[in-house]
Structure formats: C-alpha cells, structure tokens
Amino acid sequence: xxxxxxxxxxxxxxxxxxxxxxxxxxxxxxxxxxxxxxxxxxxxxxxxxxxxxxxxxxxxxxxxxxxxxxxxxxxxxxxxxxxxxxxxxxxxxxxxxxxxxxxxxxxxxxxxxxxxxxxxxxxxxxxxxxxxxxxxxxxxxxxxxxxxxxxxxxxxxxxxxxxxxxxxxxxxxxxxxxxxxxxxxxxxxxxxxxxxxxxxxxxxxxxxxxxxxxxxxxxxxxxxxxxxxxxxxxxxxxxxxxxxxxxxxxxxxxxxxxxxxxxxxxxxxxxxxxxxxxxxxxxxxxxxxxxxxxxxxxxxxxxxxxxxxxxxxxxxxxxxxxxxxxxxxxxxxxxxxxxxxxxxxxxxxxxxxxxxxxxxxxxxxxxxxxxxxxxxxxxxxxxxxxxxxxxxxxxxxxxxxxxxxxxxxxxxxxxxxxxxxxxxxxxxxxxxxxxxxxxxxxxxxxxxxxxxxxxxxxxxxxxxxxxxxxxxxxxxxxxxxxxxxxxxxxxxxxxxxxxxxxxxxxxxxxxxxxxxxxxxxxxxxxxxxxxxxxxxxxxxxxxxxxxxxxxxxxxxxxxxxxxxxxx
Numbered sequence: 001x002x003x004x005x006x007x008x009x010x011x012x013x014x015x016x017x018x019x020x021x022x023x024x025x026x027x028x029x030x031x032x033x034x035x036x037x038x039x040x041x042x043x044x045x046x047x048x049x050x051x052x053x054x055x056x057x058x059x060x061x062x063x064x065x066x067x068x069x070x071x072x073x074x075x076x077x078x079x080x081x082x083x084x085x086x087x088x089x090x091x092x093x094x095x096x097x098x099x100x101x102x103x104x105x106x107x108x109x110x111x112x113x114x115x116x117x118x119x120x121x122x123x124x125x126x127x128x129x130x131x132x133x134x135x136x137x138x139x140x141x142x143x144x145x146x147x148x149x150x151x152x153x154x155x156x157x158x159x160x161x162x163x164x165x166x167x168x169x170x171x172x173x174x175x176x177x178x179x180x181x182x183x184x185x186x187x188x189x190x191x192x193x194x195x196x197x198x199x200x201x202x203x204x205x206x207x208x209x210x211x212x213x214x215x216x217x218x219x220x221x222x223x224x225x226x227x228x229x230x231x232x233x234x235x236x237x238x239x240x241x242x243x244x245x246x247x248x249x250x251x252x253x254x255x256x257x258x259x260x261x262x263x264x265x266x267x268x269x270x271x272x273x274x275x276x277x278x279x280x281x282x283x284x285x286x287x288x289x290x291x292x293x294x295x296x297x298x299x300x301x302x303x304x305x306x307x308x309x310x311x312x313x314x315x316x317x318x319x320x321x322x323x324x325x326x327x328x329x330x331x332x333x334x335x336x337x338x339x340x341x342x343x344x345x346x347x348x349x350x351x352x353x354x355x356x357x358x359x360x361x362x363x364x365x366x367x368x369x370x371x372x373x374x375x376x377x378x379x380x381x382x383x384x385x386x387x388x389x390x391x392x393x394x395x396x397x398x399x400x401x402x403x404x405x406x407x408x409x410x411x412x413x414x415x416x417x418x419x420x421x422x423x424x425x426x427x428x429x430x431x432x433x434x435x436x437x438x439x440x441x442x443x444x445x446x447x448x449x450x451x452x453x454x455x456x457x458x459x460x461x462x463x464x465x466x467x468x469x470x471x472x473x474x475x476x477x478x479x480x481x482x483x484x485x486x487x488x489x490x491x492x493x494x495x496x497x498x499x500x501x502x503x504x505x506x507x508x509x510x511x512x513x514x515x516x517x518x519x520x521x522x523x524x525x526x527x528x529x530x531x532x533x534x535x536x537x538x539x540x541x542x543x544x545x546x547x548x549x550x551x552x553x554x555x556x557x558x559x560x561x562x563x564x565x566x567x
Contacts, residue, residue, distance in 0.1 A: 021190040022054075022190070022191055022193075022195070023050050023053070023054065023156075023187060023188050023189060023190055023191060024050055024156040024159060024182060024186045024187040024188065024189065024191060025050035025051045025052075025053055025054030025055070025187045025188070026054040026057065026058075026191070026195070027054075027156060027159040027160055027191065027193060027196060028051055028054060028116060028159055028163065028182070028187070029051070029054040029055055029057070029058040029060060030058065030160075030195055030196035031159065031160045031163040031164060031196045031199050032060065032087060032114070032163065033058055033059055033060060033196075034196050034197070034198050034199035035085075035163070035164065035167050035199045035200075035201055036084070036085075037060060037085065037087050037114075038059075038060065038061060038084075038449045038450075039060065039061045039062075039063060039078060039087065039445060039446065039449050040055070040060050040061070040062050040063070040087045040088070040089050041062075041063050041065060041071045041072075041074045041075040041078065041086070041087065041088050041089070041442060042062070042064070042065070042068070042071045042088055042089030042090055043064060043065060043066070043067075043068055043071060043089075043090075043091065043095060044064070044091065045090070045091020045092060045095050045118060045134075046091065046092075046133065046134075046184075047091055047092040047118035047119060047120060047134065047183075047184040047187075048089060048090065048091045048092070048095075048117075048118035048184075048187070049184075049187075049188070050118075050184070050186075050187025050188040051089050051116065051118065051187060052089075053188075060087075061445075061449065062089075063441070063442070063445055063474065063478055064474065064477070065438060065441075065471060065474050066470035066471055066473055066474060067098060067468075067470060067471075068090060068091075068095050068096070068098035068099040068102070069098050069099055069100070069101045069102040069434065070102065070434065070438035070468050070470070070471050070474075071088055071090075071099060071102070071438075072088055072099045072100075072101075072102025072103050072105075072106065072113075072115075073102045073105065073434065073435050073438035073439045073442065073468070074086075074438045074439060074441050074442030074445070074471075074474075075087060075088040075102075075106075075113050075442055076102065076105060076106045076109075076111045076113065076435075076439055076442065077403060077425065077438065077439030077440060077441065077442030077443040077446070078442035078443060078445060078446035078449075079106075079111050079112055079113060079442075079446070080111060080423070080425050080439070080443065081401055081423070081425075081442070081443035081444075081446045081447055081456070082443075082446040082447065082449070082450045082452075084446070084450065085112045085113060085114055085167060085170055085171060086106075086111065086112070086113040086114075086177075086442070087113070087114050087115075087116070088113060088114070088115045088116070088177075089116050089117075090115065090116070090117040090118065091117075091118055091134070092117065092118045092119055092120055092133075092134040092136075092139065092184075093120075093133070093134025093135065093136055093139070094134060095117075095134075096117045096136075096139055096142070096143070096181075097136075097142055099115070100142065100143065100145075100146050101430075101432050101434075102432075102435075102438075103115065103143065103146040103147060103177050104145070104146040104429075104430040104432065105427055105429050105430040105432055105435060106146075106176065106177045106429075107145075107146045107147060107148070107176050107177055107429075107430075108429030108430040109232060109259065109428075109429030109430075110173075110174050110175045110176055110232065110233065110236050110319075110320075110429075111175065111176065111177065112170040112171045112175040112176065112177070113170060113176070113177035113178070114163065114166050114167055114170055114177075114178055114180065115143075115147065115177055115178065115179045115180065116163075116180050116181075116182065117139065117140075117143075117179065117180070117181040117182075118181065118182060118183070118184055118187060119139060119152070119181045119182060119183040119184065120132045120133075120134060120135050120183065120184060121183050121184050121185045122154060122183045122185055122186065125152075125183065139181060140152055140179060140181055143179040146177070147176065147177045147178060147179040148169055148170070148174075148176040148177065148178050149166075149169060149178055149179065150178075150179040150180075150181070151165075151166065151178075151179065151180045151181070152181050152182075153180060153181070153182045153183075153186065154183065154186065155186065156186055156189070156191045156193055157191075157193050159182065159186075159193075160193075160196050160199065162180055163180060163199075164199045164200070164201055165201075166178040166179075166180050167199075167201040168201040168202065168203070168204065171201065171203045172203045172204035172206065173203070173204075173206045173236070173237065173319035173336040173337075174233075174318075174319040174320040175236060175319075205339075206319055206334075206335055206336040206339060207335055207336070207339045207340075207343070208317070208333050208334075208335035208339060208340040208343055208344075209333070209334075209335075212331065212333045213333070213340070213343045213344055213347060214347070215331060216292075216315045216331060216333065216344060217344055217347045217348055219290050219313060219315065219331070220250060220290055220292070220315075220344075220348065221348070221349065223250070223288075223289050223290035223355070224289055224355055224356055224357075225287060225288050225289045225290075225312070225355060225356070225357050226250045226251075226252040226288060226289070226290045226291075226292070226355065227252055227253045227254075227255075227284065227285055227288035227290075227291050227292070228243070228246070228247060228252050228253070228254040228255070228291070228292045228293075228294065229254075229255055229256075229257065229260075229276075229285065229291065229292070229293045229294065229296055229298075229302065230243055230254055230255070230256045230257065230260040230263040230264055230294050230295070230296075231256075231257045231259055231260045231293065231294055231295035231296025231297075231302065232257065232258075232259025232260050232295050232296070232429075233259075233260075233294060233295015233296065233317070233318055233319060233337040234256075234260050234263040234294045234295045234337050234341075235259070235260060235262065235263050235295075236295065236319075236337065237295065237319070237336045237337030237338035237339070237340075237341070238338045239263070239294065239295075239337040239338040239340075239341040239342075240263050240264070242338065242341035242342045242344070242345045243263060243264060243294070243341055244264065244265070244268075245345045246292075246341060246344060246345050246348060247264065247268075247270050248270070249345075249348050249349075249350055250348070250355065251270065251354075251355050251361075251362045251363070252270065252292070252355070252362065253270050253271075253272050253284060253362055253365060253366050253369075254268075254270055254271055254272060255271075255272035255273070255274065255275070255276055255281055255284075255285070256273070256274045256276070257274070257276055257296050257301065257302045258274065258276070258301060258414035258426060258428040259295075259296070259426075259428060259429065260274075260294075260295065260296070261274050261414070261417060261419055261424040262419035262422075262423055262424050266418040266419070266420070267418070269363045269366065269367075270362060270363065270366055271366065272284065272366055272369060272370065273370065273415075273416075273418075274414060274415050274416070274417070275370075275373050275415050275416075276301060276302055276304070276414075276415065277301060277304055277305075277414075277415060277562070277563065277564075278304075278373050278376065278415070278563055279304065279307075279563035279564070280369050280372040280373050280376070280563075281304075281369060281373070282304045282307065282308055282563070284365065284369055285308065285310065286308065286309055286310050286311055287311065287312075287357070288310065288312045289311075289312040289313070290312055290313050290314075290315065291310055291312055291313070291314050291315070292314075292315045292317070293314060293315065293316045293317065293330070294317045294318075294337050294340075294341065295317065295318055295319075295337045296318070296323075297318070297323045297326050297327060298316075298326075298327040298328050299327065301414070301428065303327060304563065304564045305562070305564040306327075306564075307564040310328065313330065313331070314328055314329070314330030314331065315330060315331045315333065316328075316330045316331065316332050316333065317333045317335060317337055317340045317341070318332075318333075318334065318335075318337075319334065319335060319336050319337065320334075321334045376560075376563075377560055380560060380561055382558065382560060384532065384555075384557070385412060385557050385558060385560075387533075388409075388532050388535060388555070388557065389409070389412050389413065389416055389417075391533075391535050391536035392409075392459075392485070392535060392536065392539065393417065393418060394536055395535070395536040395537075395539040395540050395543070396422070396457055396539065396543075397422070397543065398420040398421045398422065399420070399421040399422050399454070400422045400454065400455065400456060400457060400543075401422050401423045401424075401425065401443055401447070401454075401456045401457075402417075402419075402422060402423075402424055402425065402456065402457045402458075402459065403425045403426070403435070403436045403437075403439045403440040403443060403456060403457070403458045403459070404424070404425065404426040404427070404435075404436055404458075404459045405426075405427060405433065405434065405435050405436030405437070405458070405459060405460040405461065405464040405465070406426075406427050406431055406432065406433050406435070406461075406464055406494075407436075407459065407460055407461030407463075407464050407487060407493070407494070408461065408487070408489070408493045408494050408497075408557045408558075408559055409459050409461070409485075409487050409557065410426050410427075410436075410459060411494065411559055412557075412559070412560075413426070413459070414426065414428065415560075425439060425443070427439075433463065433464040433467045434464055434467025434468045435464075435468075436458040436459055436460045436464065436468070436484075437458040437460060437465065437468045437471055437475075437482070437484050438468050438471045438474075439458070440456045440457065440458035440482045440484070441458075441471060441474055441475055441478075441480050441482055443456045443482075444456045444480045444481050444482045445478065445480060448481075453481070454481070455481040455482065455483060455543055456481070456482050456483075457482070457483050457484075457485065457539070457543075458482055458483070458484045458485065459484075459485045459487070460484065460485070460486050460487070461486070461487050461488070461489065461492075461493055462486060462487070462488040462489065462490065462491070462511065462513045462516070463491060463492045463493070463511055465484075465486045465516070466511075466513065469519065472519075472520055472523040472525050472548070472550075473523055475525065475547075475548035476523050476524045476525050476547070476548060479546075479547040479548070480547070480548050481546070481547060481548070482548050483539060483542035483543055483545075483548075483549055483550075483551065484548070484549070484550045484551070485535070485539065485550075485551045485553070486516050486550060486551070486552045486553070487553050487555065487557065488513065488516065488552055488553065488554045488555075489554075489555065489556045489557065490510060490511060490513070490556075491506075491509045491510040491511045492509045492511065493509075493556070493557065494559065495509045496509040496510075497558065497559060516529070516550065516552045517529050517550070517552055520549075520550040525547075525548050525549060525550055526545065526548075526549045526550070527549065527550035527551070527552060528541075528542075528549075528550075528551055528552070529551075529552040529553070529554065530551065530552070530553060531553070531555075532553055532555040535551065535553050538551045538553075539551055
C-alpha cells in the first residue's frame with residue numbers, strides 16, 4: 001500500500017542521496033543485479049523507502065502496479081514468460097498481506113520468485129505491541145502458507161548472502177517463491193559493507209534415485225498399455241524433449257494437465273491433448289497397465305474430480321515429496337522432472353514389444369478417443385463456444401504467450417487450447433481471480449527485458465477483470481504490449497452455472513459492472529466492443545496496435561457437461 005509519514009525516519013533516504021552514503025537498500029539492489037535480476041515489481045511504501053532510494057542508484061527496472069497482489073501476479077507472469085526469477089518488493093503490513101493471494105498462485109504452480117518485504121524498525125519486532133504503523137505480530141508467519149521459506153534479516157551485512165540463498169532456493173526444484181523481510185532501519189541506515197561485486201546462485205541438484213529409475217524402466221519395458229500424464233512439473237523441469245522420446249519409444253498415449261499444456265505436441269499421433277476432464281480420457285488412463293504421472297498430484301482436475309480409479313500400476317515423478325502418493329499409491333520418484341525423464345529415457349531400450357490396447361494400436365486408440373470427445377461436445381449444443389474458442393486460437397499468432405484468468409473461456413482453454421509454439425499460462429494452481437491481466441503485463445515486460453519483445457494476450461471474465469482493472473494504469477504507464485480480452489457475461493458465470501445445476505437457481509452471482517470500453521478509455525487505453533462472431537478480427541487488430549488495448553465481448557458462454565457426475 002502506498003503510504004507516507006513525513007515524521008518518520010524515512011527522510012534518511014533523501015539524506016543518503018544527498019551525501020552519497022550507501023544504505024542497506026543498496027546491498028539489496030546490488031545483490032539482485034549481481035544475480036542477474038533486471039526488473040522488479042511492487043509498490044513503494046514507507047518502510048520500504050530504502051529499497052526505492054537504492055534502486056534510483058542502480059540499474060533495475062521498476063514496474064509499479066496499483067495493488068500488491070497484482071504485483072505478485074506480474075512477477076509470476078514475468079518468470080513464466082522468461083524462465084527467469086521474478087522479483088517483488090513489498091511494503092510492510094497491509095502491503096505485504098495484500099500480496100499473499102498472488103503468491104499462493106506462484107507457490108502452488110512452482111514459479112521461482114524472490115520477495116523482499118520491508119519490516120517495521122528492529123525495536124518493534126518480537127510481537128511487542130508498540131503501536132507502530134503496519135505492525136504485525138509476526139509478518140513472515142503470514143507468508144508461511146504461500147512461500148517456500150521465510151527469512152528475517154536483522155543486519156545489513158547479512159543481506160547479500162541471504163538474498164543469494166533465497167535465489168538459490170527459488171530456482172531449486174521444487175521451485176517457488178521465497179520470502180525475505182528487512183526492517184526499515186536496516187534498509188535506511190548508512191553501512192560499512194563494501195559494494196557487492198558478484199553473487200552466484202545455482203539450483204540444487206535433484207536427481208532420481210538409481211534403483212527407482214531401474215524399477216520404473218523394468219515396469220515400462222514389460223507394459224502392454226503404458227500411458228503418460230504430463231503435469232506442470234514437466235514444463236518447469238524442461239522435460240519436453242525427454243517426454244517426447246519416451247512416449248515414442250513406448251508408443252504411449254500422452255495427456256497434458258492444464259499446467260502441463262504444451263509439454264507434448266498437440267497434434268502428435270500419441271497426443272490425447274488436454275481433455276483431462278472427459279470421461280473417455282479417464283477410461284483410457286484407468287485401463288493403462290502402467291501409468292507415468294509427471295509433475296502432477298493427480299489432484300482434483302487431473303483425476304476428473306477424484307473419480308479416476310486406475311487399475312494398473314502408477315509411476316509418479318515429482319520434485320515435491322509431499323505430492324508423491326498423496327492421492328494414489330505408486331512408485332514415487334522424488335526428482336526434478338527433467339532429470340528423472342532424462343535418466344529414464346537413457347535407460348529405456350528402443351524397439352520394445354509392440355503395445356496393444358486389447359487389439360487396438362495406441363495411435364488408433366488416441367484417434368478413437370479424441371473422436372469420442374468431439375462427438376460428446378457436438379451433442380451438447382456448444383457450437384457457439386466451440387467457434388468462439390476456435391476463432392481466438394486462429395487469431396492468436398502461433399508463438400504468442402497467453403495468460404488466462406479463472407473464467408469460463410479459460411476452463412475451455414484448459415482442455416482445448418493448442419499452445420503451438422507459444423506458452424499457455426493460467427491460474428489453475430491456486431484458482432484465484434484476477435491473475436490474467438497483471439500476469440500478462442509481467443510476461444510482456446519480461447519478454448522485452450530478455451530481448452524477445454512481443455505482444456501477449458490476457459483473457460478474463462467481467463468478474464475476474466474487476467480484480468485487476470486498476471492495472472490498466474500500469475499497462476498505460478509502461479506502454480505494455482498486452483491485449484486484454486474481457487468476456488462479459490454479467491456475473492460470475494461459472495458459479496452461476498454451478499448453482500443452477502446444483503440448486504435450480506443462482507444466488508449472488510449477478511454483477512453490476514462498468515462500461516469496460518469507456519473505463520479503459522478513461523485510462524487512455526484503446527478499447528472496442530464486438531459481437532462474439534467478430535472476436536477474431538478484433539483481436540487481430542489489437543495485436544497489430546501499439547501499447548495496451550482492450551477487446552470486450554458481451555456473451556454468455558456455457559461449459560461442456562461434466563462427466564464426473566452421474567447422468
């Protein structure tokens with residue numbers, strides 16, 4: 001939260017600037033720069049002024065959001081788009097707490113981030129109620145559920161090593177955000193510590209155990225009906241090449257979860273694509289005699305809402321040991337997905353026995369299963385939805401990265417979106433609203449920062465868009481090349497559908513909303529409203545423009561019928 005009290009010791013920041021003295025904030029900035037950071041997201045605050053004073057003497061680019069959880073989403077999107085560590089600066093108390101919903105998504109999805117939060121002065125720590133502004137009993141305890149670890153730095157000399165350690169932890173699998181907090185006076189006080197000259201952070205090794213790889217390969221060599229579920233850990237571990245090799249050696253059908261979307265070629269003859277919520281796909285996976293699950297807990301969506309009942313053996317690979325066998329017993333291999341699949345690929349022999357799914361080849365099984373899914377969809381009066389999603393896909397360049405909020409269009413995209421050469425990003429980790437637009441801002445900023453400038457697409461509903469509508473100011477201020485598609489159905493569409501299905505009527509799902517076109521224009525951002533059938537052309541025009549723009553479509557989309565419920 002932006003705040004300023006002229007009677008606080010924060011005036012020392014200006015004094016340092018005049019005298020040329022370095023402070024603790026300089027050590028933060030210097031260490032981050034030495035580690036390779038180029039961009040920081042956040043919002044200034046009273047206790048964090050030492051950070052921002054130091055940033056004025058450094059080379060870090062700062063992107064100022066309007067709400068802290070959106071700053072966290074932006075740092076998340078930056079990391080996903082670039083593969084680099086996202087960096088977030090937070091103020092104390094309300095500012096730090098407001099970021100937590102955004103950090104939950106990064107934590108659930110394994111996005112590497114370093115979070116530097118300010119703290120009240122040292123003399124206020126220890127849960128004493130001194131009445132200091134923004135004081136919490138234990139601020140870092142609030143972050144414990146949404147970050148890998150939390151550190152309090154009480155001496156300026158400890159800043160470089162602590163940030164280096166945090167960076168190392170963030171990039172070590174399982175990746176995720178790491179929380180550091182530094183008191184106001186540690187950031188502001190003049191220091192004797194010399195400038196940081198270098199910093200090194202290397203990801204900790206996380207290889208699979210040899211005997212587990214040997215056992216997994218033995219199972220797979222003997223399997224008649226092997227199949228693979230590729231979760232988000234496959235992408236995080238950069239395991240796509242090994243996955244393709246293993247699948248082709250085994251002739252094993254591969255299905256991607258929403259987080260794993262793009263890990264396997266969409267149109268490959270062994271690709272079941274991402275129709276993980278369809279019972280026809282659940283039937284295939286249940287029939288596998290050996291099922292390899294990579295970077296997934298077999299959680300709610302992947303298990304078709306816990307109706308999945310496999311009859312074969314499971315090999316589960318994940319860098320997070322708490323995930324292993326959390327939903328199904330199996331051969332658990334705790335390892336980075338990239339390292340595990342590389343080891344398995346090296347050990348697997350080519351030309352194994354020909355797999356057979358009860359007399360059907362794996363390739364034919366894949367085509368038959370996809371045809372069954374298409375037939376089911378075509379029987380449900382979903383022509384508008386299928387065309388709408390197809391029009392978006394046709395309009396989006398093959399290499400464009402897309403960021404999806406929790407909205408009906410995104411739920412469709414989880415299953416039907418072919419990422420092609422781009423990357424698909426959504427908020428399916430924690431499932432909070434408001435992710436799409438700020439994450440897309442971070443992604444676009446990141447691509448330009450690493451020398452790969454390009455436009456990105458954000459997709460939100462009218463409900464989720466209101467969580468991040470203020471970031472139109474951020475996009476305009478930084479002239480970010482992001483096109484924001486807002487699908488306006490007048491409320492929380494998916495909740496409306498759930499309630500009508502369960503109770504026959506919806507309660508508290510309808511929303512008063514602004515004229516999104518006029519609102520965007522009030523921020524100086526071009527916007528247009530089009531009919532659903534014109535969404536493709538409107539997006540193409542937006543992609544060809546400069547800076548941010550908004551496309552609004554007023555339409556009511558339906559979801560395909562769930563297959564985990566009795567008919």
